[in-house]
Amino acid sequence: MTTLDQQSGTPAAPADLTARRFRRMRPFGGEPAPPFDFAGLPPGPRWPVWAQSVALIRFRHTFVPRMWRRYGDVFTVRILPGGRPLVLFTRPEHAKEIFAGDPEVFHAGKGNAILGPIMGEHSLLLQDGSEHKRARALLMPAFNGHALRGYRGLVEDVARAEVGRWRAGEEFRSLDRMNALTLEVILRVVFGVTDERRLARLRPCVNRTVNISPAVLLGWGYPALQRFGPWKRTVENAYRLDELIYAEIRERRTATDLERRTDVLSRLILAGDDGDRLSDEELRDQLVTLLLAGHETTATALAWALYELGRDPAQRAVAREAARSGDDDHLEAVLKESLRLHPVIPMVVRTLMRPATVGGWQLPAGATVGPSILLAHSRAEHHPDPDRFDPARFLGQHPPVNTWIPFGGGVRRCIGAGFSLMEGVAVLRQVLTAYDVTAVGRDLPRVRNITSVPRRGARIRVG
Numbered sequence: 192m193t194t195l196d197q198q199s200g201t202p203a204a205p206a207d208l209t210a211r212r213f214r215r216m217r218p219f220g221g222e223p224a225p226p227f228d229f230a231g232l233p234p235g236p237r238w239p240v241w242a243q244s245v246a247l248i249r250f251r252h253t254f255v256p257r258m259w260r261r262y263g264d265v266f267t268v269r270i271l272p273g274g275r276p277l278v279l280f281t282r283p284e285h286a287k288e289i290f291a292g293d294p295e296v297f298h299a300g301k302g303n304a305i306l307g308p309i310m311g312e313h314s315l316l317l318q319d320g321s322e323h324k325r326a327r328a329l330l331m332p333a334f335n336g337h338a339l340r341g342y343r344g345l346v347e348d349v350a351r352a353e354v355g356r357w358r359a360g361e362e363f364r365s366l367d368r369m370n371a372l373t374l375e376v377i378l379r380v381v382f383g384v385t386d387e388r389r390l391a392r393l394r395p396c397v398n399r400t401v402n403i404s405p406a407v408l409l410g411w412g413y414p415a416l417q418r419f420g421p422w423k424r425t426v427e428n429a430y431r432l433d434e435l436i437y438a439e440i441r442e443r444r445t446a447t448d449l450e451r452r453t454d455v456l457s458r459l460i461l462a463g464d465d466g467d468r469l470s471d472e473e474l475r476d477q478l479v480t481l482l483l484a485g486h487e488t489t490a491t492a493l494a495w496a497l498y499e500l501g502r503d504p505a506q507r508a509v510a511r512e513a514a515r516s517g518d519d520d521h522l523e524a525v526l527k528e529s530l531r532l533h534p535v536i537p538m539v540v541r542t543l544m545r546p547a548t549v550g551g552w553q554l555p556a557g558a559t560v561g562p563s564i565l566l567a568h569s570r571a572e573h574h575p576d577p578d579r580f581d582p583a584r585f586l587g588q589h590p591p592v593n594t595w596i597p598f599g600g601g602v603r604r605c606i607g608a609g610f611s612l613m614e615g616v617a618v619l620r621q622v623l624t625a626y627d628v629t630a631v632g633r634d635l636p637r638v639r640n641i642t643s644v645p646r647r648g649a650r651i652r653v654g
């Protein structure tokens with residue numbers, strides 16, 4: 192349903208809808224954390240809260256494994272704001288308990304509140320309980336097997352065009368190229384826009400939205416800041432992007448070929464029963480969520496995959512042969528192994544709305560719990576020789592349940608998991624049939640917002 196202006200009864204102006212979102216969404220707020228009794232919680236460091244928070248966010252790749260070695264399979268980190276406990280779990284049976292936890296008790300949306308001003312209150316990532324369940328049911332069909340097959344041709348076209356611009360002997364940061372490619376894919380898949388003039392207007396606005404730093408997002412807690420520097424530019428960009436998206440939504444609602452269209456926007460307009468369709472604001476929030484969640488994540492997974500293949504001539508030869516012969520299972524195994532070795536998102540978290548028991552520990556309401564993806568993927572009993580890149584782990588077999596969890600799990604499992612694997616396979620096929628890829632220098636993970644990206648951009652040479 193088109194959102195109407197309450198006084199005039201005509202469609203609400205996009206700028207008013209944007210202003211309303213900014214008024215409602217603040218990156219922090221809600222109930223202050225109750226005082227926690229740390230005596231009954233799993234062990235953890237006694238450093239100052241700020242030091243633990245910085246270590247967890249900025250130095251997670253060394254800090255989290257160190258805590259595991261020191262405190263064992265379950266440990267507590269105290270984080271800002273308020274020194275609240277984050278209890279990290281590393282065993283698959285504990286991940287299972289968390290993923291299967293009652294969604295009314297194990298809330299995921301709370302942890303994403305910082306994204307509120309950008310993604311909006313209806314965003315799948317921010318919702319919990321029955322609202323989340325409804326939105327998820329409306330969105331899921333746009334990502335089922337049938338829908339994915341509909342997107343494949345488009346992904347292949349964009350990948351072919353990107354690889355077609357490379358020149359033999361060229362050396363570049365594969366992360367940058369993959370980011371450009373996946374942005375193009377997600378823009379076209381989500382909006383179904385092929386008109387180059389429209390894409391040219393959308394692209395820079397989406398790019399600027401994707402590149403917002405956590406500092407700018409945190410600044411939303413202080414509306415006065417929005418008149419200055421990066422905050423002002425972010426606000427202006429948000430108004431511009433919303434204007435374009437609302438125009439796209441309203442125009443699409445009048446399209447006569449909606450049933451035949453395969454893009455996500457057209458599918459979402461039709462989703463649900465007559466009395467339960469997504470409003471303009473809901474559509475806008477879900478579209479922005481998909482653009483942001485579905486772009487850098489896949490690009491990073493692909494960059495790591497190219498980097499690992501680029502370092503290993505034997506694996507590269509097998510993968511190139513797979514690409515030439517159409518063995519997509521092997522290319523998918525390459526991606527899955529890259530996601531195991533270099534999880535793009537290091538942990539998933541749930542905030543407890545009521546006291547709950549996980550792994551035998553009785554935890555208070557307000558505590559945050561989560562499986563560490565990083566540690567789950569590096570346990571040698573589940574992934575022998577865990578530091579080795581070996582796609583064969585995923586060929587004709589699968590690691591034990593909940594030991595490979597790059598997409599999280601349960602009712603919050605990544606809605607784009609199938610999409611990103613489909614996209615990744617299509618891109619690897621294009622790259623590897625056209626070029627031999629060698630890694631240039633060593634790379635290590637670096638934290639970028641919440642994702643872990645290759646510090647040097649996973650430099651490769653194509654030949």
Ligand code: HEM
Pocket residue numbers: 299315316327480481484485486488489492535536538539540597598599600601602603604605606607608610611
């Ligand atoms: C390699 C690529 C990707 C990785 C590693 C990844 C990872 C994740 C993770 C870890 C979560 C949280 C799951 C949980 O809390 O249990 C998540 C949620 C989500 N992802 Fe992805 N993702 C990827 C690609 C995508 C794509 C391509 C899209 C959309 C086109 C997408 C959309 C979402 C959405 C909407 C959610 C929220 C689901 C919910 O709360 O119900 N992701 N993703």
